[in-house]
Amino acid sequence: MDTPLHHVVIVGSGFGGLFAAQAFAHAPVRVTLLSGTNHHLFQPLLYQVATGVLSSGEIAPPTRDVLKRQRNVRVLLGLVTHIDLDAREVTSTSPLGERRTSYDSIIVAAGAGQSYFGNDQFAQFAPGLKGLDDALEVRGRILGAFELAELSTDDETLDRLLTFVVVGAGATGVEMAGQIAELSRRTLPGTFRHIDPSRTRIVVIDPVPQVLPGYSDKLSRAAADRLESLGVELWLGRKVVDVDEDGVVVEDADGTRTRLEAACKVWAAGVGASPLAAQLAEDSGAPTDRAGRIEVEDDCTLPGHPEVFVVGDLMTIKGYPWVAQLAMQSGTYAARAITRRVRGEEPAPPFHYRDKGMMATVARFHAVARIGRFETAGLFAWGLWLGVHLLYLIGFKNRVSTLMHWVVSFVGRSRSEQAATWQQVVGRNALRREGSPPLAAQPGTDPG
């Protein structure tokens, strides 16, 4: 008689979860992947969805489609709310109710959410960029701000509507600012009659004194120069201390506060580990870092629980950076470590992150890249960046025609995803005034 196969539960369909699932391709295990969405998300390109270059589907292949041929994996929709370490059981929720799934091993790859550093009330005014919902929200706000600016009848309103604030000067912040600049300087001019979209003000704010911290001074300087040549203002060494419907308050190093009127704000700062990390840390007594990430053992397991692996943005180990590569490599590592155990082989050696380099795109034809010790900024780096991303997307079977579409959009002037619905512009737009007339005059319709 056969014993039942070792059952692995994977929480999350991001880089960590998906790479773990794929690494089990030929392993003698059953895998259940639980995720709150039906798709894998290629998060490094999310800012392009937010700025109208790409559609949702182009960066979010259905997880079950990617894993279709791997017969030992089942993919289930469910938001994991609790992991019972003693009972080895995970609770997930869906519109059908709660579901409990027991496991022999578990890989927790639930990823990071946005962190507002204790100011969660900022979220409604400055959405982050973590999932597709966020990206579509931001897209509606950006395009909506230009539409409303065209309607403005006084300079104060006009200036507020044409000022865009990006909080955070890391890769996402730099990329967002670059894309808003391209949108306003290249795509939109000529389409408005009242406003000049190219006079849009874009302000990037970060308490760190340089853009792209984590890159060398040389690359950071190159990115800053390119942004400034696009007219992006860099308010570095300054901290956002308040956000409301109409703007932000910024504090200098010497404590001076300045108010900046801006209708559209995007939060590209702070990352906070999933609430699952807090639950796991509390129940296991594992220490966490300031962002709530779990300090794992050198084999990515939860202290005292060799059957629980924590990977990607949810864990901290040896000071490795929280990049997509770390999630992929730790996900793969966890799957291989479990496979060894199940096969009765020697334990895996400690997890070691292999640094393949970093790259960020600043604007059209301009990126910065580091590969090992080799550094480059400009067109060549942009070509590298494009090639790496194309290869990755092709790996996930996104169609070549989609990729061609992307290359054409990204290199060209126009953008294919500029449709903003009435709901997006009005219903969710933080610009709405109290006391304005009821806006849902024709509910449920998208008036032509």
Next chain:
Amino acid sequence: MDTPLHHVVIVGSGFGGLFAAQAFAHAPVRVTLLSGTNHHLFQPLLYQVATGVLSSGEIAPPTRDVLKRQRNVRVLLGLVTHIDLDAREVTSTSPLGERRTSYDSIIVAAGAGQSYFGNDQFAQFAPGLKGLDDALEVRGRILGAFELAELSTDDETLDRLLTFVVVGAGATGVEMAGQIAELSRRTLPGTFRHIDPSRTRIVVIDPVPQVLPGYSDKLSRAAADRLESLGVELWLGRKVVDVDEDGVVVEDADGTRTRLEAACKVWAAGVGASPLAAQLAEDSGAPTDRAGRIEVEDDCTLPGHPEVFVVGDLMTIKGYPWVAQLAMQSGTYAARAITRRVRGEEPAPPFHYRDKGMMATVARFHAVARIGRFETAGLFAWGLWLGVHLLYLIGFKNRVSTLMHWVVSFVGRSRSEQAATWQQVVGRNALRREGSPPLAAQPGTDPG
């Protein structure tokens, strides 16, 4: 001294409004186009957005981009709430508040919304297909139903989740049913482990005894045969009398009522004119038809108001069918009639609709088409359909790469737009049970 140019306000950016604006290209007028959305919508392909074939942007080019080179047109975001016929002033609303715009002539092309025949409470359970918001809502529900079916633990729930009801057997109903069939029979199989998506039940319900009324019996029969060969059930001559979260109640000709359990319902029946039609009819005393459309004069003007043109789905004239062609032709006609007047030329002859034929696609490689007296069903009709739609989309400067992408998706097996976010599946999903646990455990994030 110059007199100010004649000012034309166009209400709506659908086929009627856009074609009117374009017909003013060389006219000595100023044009203001007011629309509740920032895009023109190619509504005949909306069902493909709802079923994951196309992205929003692929059928919704920004109106201001389409009209970019026409310097006498300005495009403004605004939902028109009132037209003051005496003062010749239109009121529109936006998040910036109300705006009044006076006109010399006005072309009302506000289009039609969904009609639930007095049962507006059905809308929450069976969304229609009028705008992009609707299409994304329907997409989330369809894909969500399959995801939830995979989680089901009893046959009753499974059957309810895998039963799709399309209310209405006109072109939109037939096209939706055909696409749900293709999705379940061709795209999804192999991606689930618990359910067999190909056993999905699709039921089209309509009180009219044939599909595609308005087409000949021969074409109607051809479409019905093709749908039945795809396993679609046609409940014709039967009327939907109730809709709730879990299903519909259907009444036969003899009054017998049957309940059909179905989690996902799409409303492709009933069209109701925009509330503006009611206001115009009341203020002018013009008669309306049962759907609320205004009976216009033979030059498409509102009785007693030669400066007010009503075009497209909002008006009824000489029994012409409410198709995209009617909106385009009446929009163009109205613009030319105004141009003649402004130029002091003879009045335009009465509006005459030129019937260019009709076509509807049923499934991959199968459409029905009538051009003049020539009728065809099958592959050739599908080729015609594809060609006509390609030409139209190219006309609106959607990029060739986008079109290639569309052809590849539509002919091929997979679909590029299958990403459904947690919000889409859970927040708006009518399948949600009362008493289920709080679902927004991680608000604002799209858990990986």
